[in-house]
Amino acid sequence: MQRLMAQLGNPERRLPPVIHVAGTNGKGSTIAYLRAILEAAGLGVHVYTSPHLVRMNESIRLGGMLVSDDDLRDAFAYVEAVNAGAPITLFEAETAVAFHIFASHPADVLLLEVGLGGRLDATNVIEAPIASVITPIAIDHTDFLGDTIAKIAAEKAGIIKRRAPVIIAEQIPDVAAVLEGEARRQHAPTHSAGQEWHISVERGRLVYQDDRGLMDLAAPRLFGHHQFGNAGLAIATLRALPQFKFDPAVYEHGVASAEWPARMQRLTSGKLLSLAPDESELWLDGGHNAEGGRVIAEALGDLEERVPRPLVVIVGMMGNKDATGFLANFAGLTRHIIAVPIPDRAGVMPVEKLVDAGRALGMRVETAESASAALQSLRRLAYEVPPRVLISGSLYLAGHVLAENGTLPV
Secondary structure: OHHHHHHOOOHHHOOOOEEEEEOOOOHHHHHHHHHHHHHHOOOOEEEEOOOOOOOHHHHEEEOOEEOOHHHHHHHHHHHHHHHOOOOOOHHHHHHHHHHHHHHOOOOOEEEEEOOOOOOOOHHHHOOOOOEEEEOOOOOOOHHHHOOOHHHHHHHHHHHOOOOOOEEEOOOOHHHHHHHHHHHHHOOOOEEEEOOOEEEEEEOOEEEEEEOOEEEEEOOOOOOOOHHHHHHHHHHHHHHOOOOOOOOHHHHHHHHHHOOOOOOOEEOOOOHHHHHOOOOOEEEEOOOOOHHHHHHHHHHHHHHHHHOOOOEEEEEOOEOOOOHHHHHHHHOOOOOEEEEOOOOOOOOEOOHHHHHHHHHHOOOEEEEOOOHHHHHHHHHHOOOOOOOEEEEEOOHHHHHHHHHHHOOOOO
């Protein structure tokens, strides 16, 4: 990546001020809140996220708009020509394309999401971000990042840069110790949840407090209790940076308006909803690890308390994921799991493995050839109350579902 950056004239040194975001869960949602708050303040914001759900354009957002097909095609052609056939991964190429595009389009801020880990991630050629942000860290990608939570945290901590403030979400003690230790080595001021800043939920509203005061804000638009933490992390990040001095109304507007597809997203129209039993609820979430499953299950539990419905989970996962750890979160909510493949994707977990994992947990597990076929199969069942259906287990599956449903991210 450093070689290619040099060949491209080092676009990574000509970017708008960068806020670099790593972590296991909540990166995309935290960036969605950051973007919404900054845009509510009237600032121009570039965003780089991954993976895309339906179109690669989603990964590169220029001042509020997805990059155009023509700009994306031209940038790829240029990077490919400069690279001249040297070894490169697709993600490295995408990141080089993004930096090339961002460097030629002025903005006030660039929100940059790590692809995998942090220390060796392609985005980590950035030398001097204005802030490093660490979302909750959990066990995931053990084949690349290490087999203990401390090893994984050390990889994520690789984005912490000398003297750049690091804003840290609530973490388990082993993770916090690693992150804070690296911050000390880099002389990076830390702003940690529960220490320098606090959030609470009171009467359904987000209450944020730090040494600058208290803000009583509207609840996040994104659904789920965990979104209060993601919104709080975004607020803490901007309040840690002296160049951003926003009124509470700006924070409230951003928190209440942020959108991020495939994160407890309710599908209220489209092809797939029409296939399910009449008056069903259809929810989509790209969660794919044990901790992601936990927060999804917590959100579903909240829904069940408000409006009880039978729950069906349609799940497809990649082969390197922990199916048992993910599905265990739903054992107390449903016994009905439908395992499906993920179309047009290598390395998918065989449905037989999902079946074995679910049945070992005492769940009733069926298979279907696709998410749409799974939804149609539910019409054969006699529900006294229309079911609540969750499709989850992979962002790749979520992207396929959005495309099939005709719900394209914008």
